[in-house]
Amino acid sequence: xxxxxxxxxxxxxxxxxxxxxxxxGRVLDRIRQTGVITAGARTDAIPFxxxxxxxxxxxxxxxxxxLIRQETEKxxxxxxxxxxxxxxxxxxxxxxxxxxxxxxxxxxxxxWAREKEVDFSVSYFASGTKLLVKxxxxxxxxxxxxxxxxxxIPNTTNEKAIKFQQPAAQLVTVKDRLEGLQKLEKGxxxxxxxxxxxxxxxxxxxSNSNALEIxxxxxxxxxxxxxxxxxxxxQWRDLVNYSLIQYMGGIVSxxxxxxxxxxxxxxxxxxxxxxxxNINSYFQGIIDTYEWIPLIDY
Amino acid sequence: xxxxxxxxxxxxxxxxxxxxxxxxGRVLDRIRQTGVITAGARTDAIPFxxxxxxxxxxxxxxxxxxLIRQETEKxxxxxxxxxxxxxxxxxxxxxxxxxxxxxxxxxxxxxWAREKEVDFSVSYFASGTKLLVKxxxxxxxxxxxxxxxxxxIPNTTNEKAIKFQQPAAQLVTVKDRLEGLQKLEKGxxxxxxxxxxxxxxxxxxxSNSNALEIxxxxxxxxxxxxxxxxxxxxQWRDLVNYSLIQYMGGIVSxxxxxxxxxxxxxxxxxxxxxxxxNINSYFQGIIDTYEWIPLIDY
Numbered sequence: 001x002x003x004x005x006x007x008x009x010x011x012x013x014x015x016x017x018x019x020x021x022x023x024x025g026r027v028l029d030r031i032r033q034t035g036v037i038t039a040g041a042r043t044d045a046i047p048f049x050x051x052x053x054x055x056x057x058x059x060x061x062x063x064x065x066x067l068i069r070q071e072t073e074k075x076x077x078x079x080x081x082x083x084x085x086x087x088x089x090x091x092x093x094x095x096x097x098x099x100x101x102x103x104x105x106x107x108x109x110x111x112w113a114r115e116k117e118v119d120f121s122v123s124y125f126a127s128g129t130k131l132l133v134k135x136x137x138x139x140x141x142x143x144x145x146x147x148x149x150x151x152x153i154p155n156t157t158n159e160k161a162i163k164f165q166q167p168a169a170q171l172v173t174v175k176d177r178l179e180g181l182q183k184l185e186k187g188x189x190x191x192x193x194x195x196x197x198x199x200x201x202x203x204x205x206x207s208n209s210n211a212l213e214i215x216x217x218x219x220x221x222x223x224x225x226x227x228x229x230x231x232x233x234x235q236w237r238d239l240v241n242y243s244l245i246q247y248m249g250g251i252v253s254x255x256x257x258x259x260x261x262x263x264x265x266x267x268x269x270x271x272x273x274x275x276x277x278n279i280n281s282y283f284q285g286i287i288d289t290y291e292w293i294p295l296i297d298y
Numbered sequence: 299x300x301x302x303x304x305x306x307x308x309x310x311x312x313x314x315x316x317x318x319x320x321x322x323g324r325v326l327d328r329i330r331q332t333g334v335i336t337a338g339a340r341t342d343a344i345p346f347x348x349x350x351x352x353x354x355x356x357x358x359x360x361x362x363x364x365l366i367r368q369e370t371e372k373x374x375x376x377x378x379x380x381x382x383x384x385x386x387x388x389x390x391x392x393x394x395x396x397x398x399x400x401x402x403x404x405x406x407x408x409x410w411a412r413e414k415e416v417d418f419s420v421s422y423f424a425s426g427t428k429l430l431v432k433x434x435x436x437x438x439x440x441x442x443x444x445x446x447x448x449x450x451i452p453n454t455t456n457e458k459a460i461k462f463q464q465p466a467a468q469l470v471t472v473k474d475r476l477e478g479l480q481k482l483e484k485g486x487x488x489x490x491x492x493x494x495x496x497x498x499x500x501x502x503x504x505s506n507s508n509a510l511e512i513x514x515x516x517x518x519x520x521x522x523x524x525x526x527x528x529x530x531x532x533q534w535r536d537l538v539n540y541s542l543i544q545y546m547g548g549i550v551s552x553x554x555x556x557x558x559x560x561x562x563x564x565x566x567x568x569x570x571x572x573x574x575x576n577i578n579s580y581f582q583g584i585i586d587t588y589e590w591i592p593l594i595d596y
Contacts, residue, residue, distance in 0.1 A: 023414075025530070111589045115536045116321075123587040164590070222586040231532035232323070238413045285583020288520040289421040291409045292462070 023075055027102050027229070027236040032076050039065050040087035040095055040104035040228075047271035048107045048125075048225075057084065060265040061105035064124055064227070064244070067261075067298065068103070071243040093117055096228050103240065105227040109157075114228075121227040121240045124247075126282045127274075128219025129161035131191035132184060132199045132212055139191050140215045145169040151180045151192040158193045161221035177202050184212075191215075195223060197274050218278060246293045248283035257298040321373055325400050325527070325534040330374050337363050338385035338393055338402035338526075345569035346405045346423075346523075355382065358563040359403035362422055362525070362542070365559075365596065366401070369541040391415055394526050401538065403525040407455075412526075419525040419538045422545075424580045425572075426517025427459035429489035430482060430497045430510055437489050438513045443467040449478040449490040456491045459519035475500050482510075489513075493521060495572050516576060544591045546581035555596040 023032075031037055041062055042049035049059035065082055073080040085101055092108060095101045096118050103121075110120050131150070133139045139148060145166035151174045152159040162169050172189050174180040180192035181202055194202070199214050206212055227244075229237055250258025266274040321330075329335055339360055340347035347357035363380055371378040383399055390406065393399045394416050401419075408418045429448070431437045437446060443464035449472045450457040460467050470487050472478040478490035479500055492500070497512050504510055525542075527535055548556025564572040 119532050224587045232530040234417050234529035289522045
């Protein structure tokens with residue numbers, strides 16, 4: 001706290017840094033040797049990783065992996081290629097643990113149970129529990145949910161979120177999203193709870209789309225998407241985090257090259273439109289906890 | 299993203315979790331064997347770690363370490379003691395690197411250069427660059443700094459923050475905080491830039507304290523304080539992070555036992571008063587990127 005100590009620390013730091021070892025660790029050593037990052041991605045998780053109409057493998061997380069590749073190339077000072085490997089929810093953690101892949105970026109959410117098996121990067125996307133309701137329903141605040149009939153799919157994080165935020169909500173079990181939408185349209189429930197980004201897609205499929213809305217602006221509870229990396233690989237995680245936070249800095253600063261990546265997938269004309277305000281506020285919260293990174297143009 | 303995959307993942311997760319290894323890693327193995335967490339703390343960093351009037355070693359970071367001790371005891375299922383070791387800005391990173399301490403919690407800020415040597419927990423306090431100004435100065439927004447004379451101590455993160463946020467500000471070098479205050483009082487500068495929490499203390503020492511104010515409400519740039527831990531100790535970091543995020547959950551939920559820890563040091567009648575709104579918003583940003591943790595009473 002004393003500024004004189006801070007200055008000493010800065011001097012010390014500069015000394016330490018110039019003697020710092022170059023990037024090291026099992027994963028980084030392998031990447032340096034082979035010139036390849038082996039990365040797991042999804043083929044079925046729109047818009048994170050999927051096959052488009054032309055059969056091309058595309059998605060937000062593939063673009064994110066490309067940013068990580070560029071930064072790795074810069075830090076290691078040699079050309080680095082990205083080799084994509086298809087992963088599924090069933091095999092993604094195994095492949096990370098046996099290090100047959102160096103990283104997985106898809107739609108994997110951060111949980112404490114998973115932290116015991118693998119490590120996570122900083123979160124690079126957030127969805128979270130919201131409600132699909134009829135316009136003018138007055139449902140929005142946590143308080144407004146008390147006593148209301150809220151449709152939930154059992155055992156989802158959405159069910160957990162509504163139970164936690166408003167124990168007095170009346171939960172109605174539905175078997176899938178379609179049934180949730182139908183019950184809402186028939187007036188059998190007052191709202192249907194799911195991930196904000198899922199509800200955006202569901203609302204588009206409704207016949208009476210204009211009569212529906214998604215509330216509240218910020219989710220009742222967030223669900224954090226992050227890249228998965230092997231445990232005990234601190235410097236690899238640092239490099240991944242640095243790439244991601246640099247990108248987030250571009251997003252909150254409205255930097256064209258960063259924003260264009262986001263907008264391609266989540267913009268108004270993107271694959272699955274999702275509020276920029278939500279993600280800006282979420283990214284800012286992450287950026288604030290790290291040292292500021294100068295922006296670069298991609 | 300597809301809920302059916304999420305459900306599969308949850309099922310898979312429960313299976314994986316029940317087979318999960320117990321907490322492991324060099325640090326956790328040592329703590330389990332010795333029954334002791336060896337923790338570095340400061341004796342000169344008010345209110346993070348210092349000797350009080352009675353000569354007792356106290357502070358916010360010592361209270362935080364006690365929370366980590368309690369959680370470690372719970373997770374390892376055996377009594378764990380905390381052994382405090384005095385560290386300085388000069389030796390704190392060396393002691394972490396040679397593992398003579400398992401963790402250091404003080405007033406260490408997160409930087410990317412340091413990340414190459416050590417790991418950081420999630421940030422457990424944030425200060426950041428603000429300005430001490432005369433009341434009614436109109437200085438507050440980034441735009442308002444253009445052309446204004448802003449006092450800075452050279453080579454500080456505060457100097458860097460003002461330069462970055464408003465390149466058109468006119469920087470005036472001062473040698474220390476006292477000179478900054480004097481120049482402000484004499485009208486030789488329009489504002490003095492330093493850490494918000496440092497300015498709170500400085501303002502209290504001014505003869506004309508009531509004529510001064512600190513702006514803006516949220517810092518121009520944050521500086522993140524975190525605990526330091528050895529690299530490549532993922533599970534130890536998870537346990538530390540879990541303890542810290544659980545505490546933050548208590549703070550943003552106004553839970554009495556968590557809030558009383560914060561208020562003891564940063565409350566209105568605490569050692570160095572610091573805005574709860576600032577810290578709530580900062581902690582919420584961290585909490586949002588992790589899975590929700592049930593609150594506990596300390």
